[in-house]
Amino acid sequence: MTARIERLVTAGQFTLDGGTWDVENNVWIVGDDHEVIVIDAAHDADAIAAAVGDRRLTAIVCTHAHNDHIDAAPALADATGAVIWLHPDDLPLWKRTHPDRDPDAHLLDGQVIEGAGVDLTVLHTPGHAPGAVCLYDPGLGVVFTGDTLFQGGPGATGRSYSHFPTIIDSIRDRLLTLPPETKVLTGHGDSTTVGAEAPHLQEWIARGR
Numbered sequence: 001m002t003a004r005i006e007r008l009v010t011a012g013q014f015t016l017d018g019g020t021w022d023v024e025n026n027v028w029i030v031g032d033d034h035e036v037i038v039i040d041a042a043h044d045a046d047a048i049a050a051a052v053g054d055r056r057l058t059a060i061v062c063t064h065a066h067n068d069h070i071d072a073a074p075a076l077a078d079a080t081g082a083v084i085w086l087h088p089d090d091l092p093l094w095k096r097t098h099p100d101r102d103p104d105a106h107l108l109d110g111q112v113i114e115g116a117g118v119d120l121t122v123l124h125t126p127g128h129a130p131g132a133v134c135l136y137d138p139g140l141g142v143v144f145t146g147d148t149l150f151q152g153g154p155g156a157t158g159r160s161y162s163h164f165p166t167i168i169d170s171i172r173d174r175l176l177t178l179p180p181e182t183k184v185l186t187g188h189g190d191s192t193t194v195g196a197e198a199p200h201l202q203e204w205i206a207r208g209r
C-alpha cells in the first residue's frame with residue numbers, strides 16, 4: 001500500500017531569546033491505514049492523536065528542537081508509545097522546553113527511518129538550528145524541511161543557535177541537489193518544490209536572510 005501524507009495545522013507560541021510569537025505549525029502525518037509517523041508534534045497532542053486515530057504511531061521525528069516543533073512530543077509519545085527522534089546537536093534547545101524528559105533516540109545523517117510505505121532519509125541540515133534535519137523520501141518525491149527551507153527562502157537565522165552561512169550551505173548542498181520536482185513540505189505555511197526555490201539562492205545570499 002502506498003503511503004499518504006496528511007497535514008494538520010496546530011496553533012501555539014514560539015519562544016526564544018526572551019520573545020514570544022503566536023505561530024501556526026504544520027504537523028505531518030505519513031503512513032497508511034495501519035501505521036504512521038508524525039513529523040513535528042507541535043502544540044496539541046490531543047489534536048494529533050485524534051488525527052492519527054486508531055493507527056499505530058511508531059515514531060515522532062523532530063525536525064529541530066525549537067519549542068513550537070516539540071512542545072507536544074512527550075505527551076503524544078506517552079499516549080501512544082511512539083519513539084521520539086531528535087538530532088543530538090539540538091539537545092540543548094530541547095532541554096529548555098523539556099528539562100526532565102529526553103528524546104528516546106538520536107537521528108544521524110544518512111539514517112533511514114522506516115514506516116508503513118515510508119523511507120525517510122535523514123539529511124542533517126544545520127543553520128536554523130544546530131541539529132536541524134530534513135527528511136527525504138525519494139519514493140514519495142517529498143522532502144520535509146522543518147524550518148530550514150520555506151516557500152520563498154531559508155528559515156530564520158537571526159536568533160540564538162542559528163547561523164546564516166551554515167543554513168545556506170545546508171540548502172545548497174543537501175536540498176537544492178534533490179530532483180527539481182521534489183515537493184518541499186515545510187514546518188510552517190505553504191508547500192513548494194525544489195525547482196521553484198533553486199533559482200533564488202543567489203538572491204537569498206545577497207539579502208543575507
Ligand SMILES: [Fe+2]
Nearest residue numbers: 064066128147
Ligand atoms: Fe524553528
